[in-house]
Amino acid sequence: MQIYRLKINKNICIGCNDCVVSCPINFQQLKEKGYLTQENAVVLVKNGMAYDIYIEEREVNCDGCGVCLRYCPVSAIELQLIEKK
Numbered sequence: 589m590q591i592y593r594l595k596i597n598k599n600i601c602i603g604c605n606d607c608v609v610s611c612p613i614n615f616q617q618l619k620e621k622g623y624l625t626q627e628n629a630v631v632l633v634k635n636g637m638a639y640d641i642y643i644e645e646r647e648v649n650c651d652g653c654g655v656c657l658r659y660c661p662v663s664a665i666e667l668q669l670i671e672k673k
């Protein structure tokens with residue numbers, strides 16, 4: 589299994605939230621649970637800055653689909669493959 593993390597350039601992120609709402613995993617979690625928090629989301633915005641959330645023991649983490657990269661208006665996101673099992 590490949591594990592991905594987002595690398596977000598904090599110098600250029602404008603906190604627009606587009607990555608949060610475009611992410612299919614976030615969307616699925618929102619549909620299932622009715623809310624997005626640090627417990628179930630894979631990317632959120634706080635204090636005007638996006639940050640990725642990776643929780644090892646959790647079933648759902650970023651799958652590297654790249655959708656958020658395409659939606660980010662300032663190209664602040666890079667994908668990093670952190671582990672290949």
Ligand code: SF4
Pocket residue numbers: 594610611612613614630631649650651652653654655656657667
């Ligand atoms: S790469 Fe895909 S799964 Fe990962 S945060 Fe972006 S949209 Fe969500």
Ligand code: SF4
Pocket residue numbers: 596600601602603604605606607608633637638659660661662663664665
């Ligand atoms: S889409 Fe890009 S600019 Fe907008 S919050 Fe996400 S990383 Fe920041």
